[in-house]
Amino acid sequence: GQQLNQSPQSMFIQEGEDVSMNCTSSSIFNTWLWYKQEPGEGPVLLIALYKAGELTSNGRLTAQFGITRKDSFLNISASIPSDVGIYFCAGDSSNTGKLIFGQGTTLQVKP
Amino acid sequence: DAMVIQNPRYQVTQFGKPVTLSCSQTLNHNVMYWYQQKSSQAPKLLFHYYDKDFNNEADTPDNFQSRRPNTSFCFLDIRSPGLGDAAMYLCATREKQRKTQYFGPGTRLLVL
Numbered sequence: 001g002q003q004l005n006q007s008p009q010s011m012f013i014q015e016g017e018d019v020s021m022n023c024t025s026s027s028i029f030n031t032w033l034w035y036k037q038e039p040g041e042g043p044v045l046l047i048a049l050y051k052a053g054e055l056t057s058n059g060r061l062t063a064q065f066g067i068t069r070k071d072s073f074l075n076i077s078a079s080i081p082s083d084v085g086i087y088f089c090a091g092d093s094s095n096t097g098k099l100i101f102g103q104g105t106t107l108q109v110k111p
Numbered sequence: 112d113a114m115v116i117q118n119p120r121y122q123v124t125q126f127g128k129p130v131t132l133s134c135s136q137t138l139n140h141n142v143m144y145w146y147q148q149k150s151s152q153a154p155k156l157l158f159h160y161y162d163k164d165f166n167n168e169a170d171t172p173d174n175f176q177s178r179r180p181n182t183s184f185c186f187l188d189i190r191s192p193g194l195g196d197a198a199m200y201l202c203a204t205r206e207k208q209r210k211t212q213y214f215g216p217g218t219r220l221l222v223l
Contacts, residue, residue: 101153
């Protein structure tokens, strides 16, 4: 089946550092979504991308829909302790409304 | 605020004892999803409703059932929970014309 490869699997960074994570696929996706999940909570939508090449920001977060439609990245600038959590990318390739999820990137921020 | 609500947030049940988890939404979205999420893994889709049409994933065990009595509510019934069914259960909704899914806070199920 279709898969999204998300990397890195985990990151341990110092407060104030910038963070970058990405998802790639062998298939074309029509939509890319980035979620953050904190322990014991559901995923919260951070950014939604609908067009190839689209670059969207949400505060310190920036995400891009790759030109090839097979990848997306999420950047977090000037990280703070509350950025801690698991970040998931998710994509919809078949217009079925079903999302394919990446494996998640666990982010830890040292104050 | 429009939102997806899940109750209870924590549920403890006994091995083999039926349990029902509930989800409600004030977003008036047509599509509702149930996911199972185990520790350190991505959510796994169990089934979804497109309006009243039920769509089961091929690998969802028969032990899991769902009901959607109206647009706002959706229930997940686990007929005979096993130890392996202990997980976080997530409800999500989507507006028919859009691709974005919005998740509830989840219900963590513990099976003793």
